[in-house]
Amino acid sequence: MEVSDAYIRVDIKVSVDNIFWYARPVGGAEKSYHHGNLREALLETAFGLVDSEGVEAISMRALAREAGVSSAAPFRHFADKQVLLDAVAEKAAAEFERKLDEATAQCSDALTQFRAMSVAYVRFAAEHPALFDLIHSTESISARFLGEVKDERRLKLIALIIEGQNAGLIPEVDPELIALASEALTHGLARMIVDRHPRLRSLSSEEARQLALAATHLLQTGIGLS
Amino acid sequence: MEVSDAYIRVDIKVSVDNIFWYARPVGGAEKSYHHGNLREALLETAFGLVDSEGVEAISMRALAREAGVSSAAPFRHFADKQVLLDAVAEKAAAEFERKLDEATAQCSDALTQFRAMSVAYVRFAAEHPALFDLIHSTESISARFLGEVKDERRLKLIALIIEGQNAGLIPEVDPELIALASEALTHGLARMIVDRHPRLRSLSSEEARQLALAATHLLQTGIGLS
DNA sequence: CGTCGAATGTGAGCGTTGATAACATTGCCG
DNA sequence: CGGCAATGTTATCAACGCTCACATTCGACG
Incomplete structure (x- = not known):
């Protein structure tokens, strides 16, 4: 052919958005119009994805793609x-709660329960910072x-404190205040880890403990006189 | 005209994105090609915008629009x-720091400085939650x-604690640990406010204090025996 | 067993966003 | 004054959230 040296350049633009079927399993007799369990799959x-990459990483379209379904x-x-x-x-909150319960379940007295709860709280934050963040920043x-x-x-925490007070382990200060302070301490520790405080970046869960x-x-002991 | 009963429907699509000159001041002899101080204006x-509406509210394009400049x-x-x-x-961090310094400046002894700092810390969080959040979540x-x-x-906090220890106000525990615990308590309180903890939503700054x-x-006094 | 409505999925498209590239205008330094 | 770096513009991408009209399927009811 004599035109072999001439080129016609054609730019083809393809919307890649809806090429979804590649994500479907290739092996079996799939391809049912209905996914069957889409809601759970997406969730x-x-x-x-939140746990491993953070909240910013998720997009509706990417989730759809992953599930092999239109956007x-x-x-x-x-x-x-x-x-x-x-x-x-x-x-995530359910999972968090489960771990907290699990941690306090084996403790007998109020004080050790109290401590076990703090430890579990901080550990969860250290191990799942993005989930922890999502739980506490969501306010819908x-x-x-x-x-x-x-x-x-x-x-539950307040009840624990009152129990401790009845046993003579905790002084008779307003239980609400004590609960707040200890919550703040624990939450603050957890948050400092999640927020990557200079002193606390990337702690192992043992260190967190x-x-x-x-x-x-x-x-409990206090750091000084008032 | 005999076509008065006939309608031709025309859909006109207009990209509104680059109609930027309306945002320019209309009064004077402006319209200089160069803004002159764009960086500061954007900042x-x-x-x-972050302070009043939160981080999610800001977009490059909206900022450009506001400054009267192309996107x-x-x-x-x-x-x-x-x-x-x-x-x-x-x-925001500079402003935060300024407030903390301002709060501790008028205090003489270590202990009141210590407290004033906590108060200022929590107050800033209560008054500027979005800025507080941005400061602590940014990790670039x-x-x-x-x-x-x-x-x-x-x-500085550790120095303060050592000072307190030398004055006999604070027991001889590892200053780093004490600093960490008090930081955690304060940060936790602040975070609980920002995170809208059920007990602490929308606090006045006096309540925060x-x-x-x-x-x-x-x-300082402790909540019980070890 | 058939049919019909509700549930679920598809395709196409709108409007917005962050980002980039090629080009225009200006200020400034030699 | 001339030229180059700084700054701004225009046009354009790809990705995203979300919506609408339509298609397919499931399941309840006759």
């Missing part, structure tokens, strides 16, 4: 992105569940 | 959005300044 991968599908299950995040936060109305959970834990123990101990 | 409005102009001064946010965080490399500031403050005082007092 699951979102949870994992509009997720909106059938979550009204908007915030609702999805709320659901992830709820899941629909996530009222979170508020209830936190409040419930607060009441030591730290929580030392700090709560210090709170 | 200023970003700072205000690409900001990138001449900030490599990307994160750099801009880092700069805002730095500004370029924002190393933040780390230095925080570290400097930590050293009371709270910080009570909590630090409790830390």
Whole structure:
């Protein structure tokens, strides 16, 4: 051909947005129009993604892609992105609560329960900073569940303190105040780890444990005279 | 005309993105091609916007619009959005630091300085939650300044504690540990306010003051025996 | 068993955003 | 004054959240 030296340049623009079927499993007789369990699948991968990459890493479209589904599908299950995040936060809070309960379950007296709770609290923050952050920064109305959970834990803590006071282990100061102070200490420690405080970046969970123990101990004994 | 009953529907799509000159002042002989002080203008409005609306509220394009400038102009001064946010965080941190210094300046002994610092810390969080959050969540490399500031403050706190120990006001426990615990308590209180803890949502700054005082007092006296 | 509505998924597209590249204008330094 | 660096503009991308009209499927009810 005599035109072999001439080139016609063609730019082809392809929207890659909806090439979703590649994400479907290639092996079996899949490709059912309905996913079957999309809501849970989205929640699951979102949870994992937040835990490993942080909240910023999640996008509705990426989740859809991952699930092998069109980018509009997720909106059938979550009204908007915030609702999805709320659901992830709820899941994370449940997990958090589970660990706290697990930690205090084997303790007998109020004081060791008290300490075990602090340790578990700080450890969770150290091990799952993004989830911890999500739990405490989410403040949507629909996530009222979170508020209830936190409040419930607060009441439990107060009960623990009163128990300690009855046993003569804790002085007769306003239990609410004591609860607040110890919550603040624990939450502050956890937050400093998550916020990457210069002194505390990337702690092992064992170090986190030591730290929580030392700090709560210090709170108990006090650091000086008023 | 005989076509008076016939309608031709025309949909006109207009990109409104680059209609920027409306934002320029209409009065004077402005309209200089160069803004003259764009970097500072952007920083200023970003700072205000974060403080009043939160970090999520800021977008490069909105800032450009506000400054009366094309949407690409900001990138001449900030490599990307994160750099801009880092700069805002730095500004906020400077302001924060200023307030802390101001609060401790008038105190004589170590213990009252110690308390005044806690109070100022918590008050700033209560009054500027979004700025507080930005300061502590930013962790970019370029924002190393933040780390230095925080570290400097930590050293100052430790010095304060040692001073207190020398005066016999604080027991001879590892000063680092004491610093950490008191930092955690204060930071935790501040964070609980910012994170809208059920017990502490929307505190007045006077309430914040009371709270910080009570909590630090409790830390000093301790809440029980080890 | 068939049918019909509700639940769920698809495709296309709107408007916004962060970011980049090529080009225009200006200030300033020699 | 001339030229170069700083600064601003225009046009354009890709990605995102979200919506709408339409398609497919499931399941309850006759």
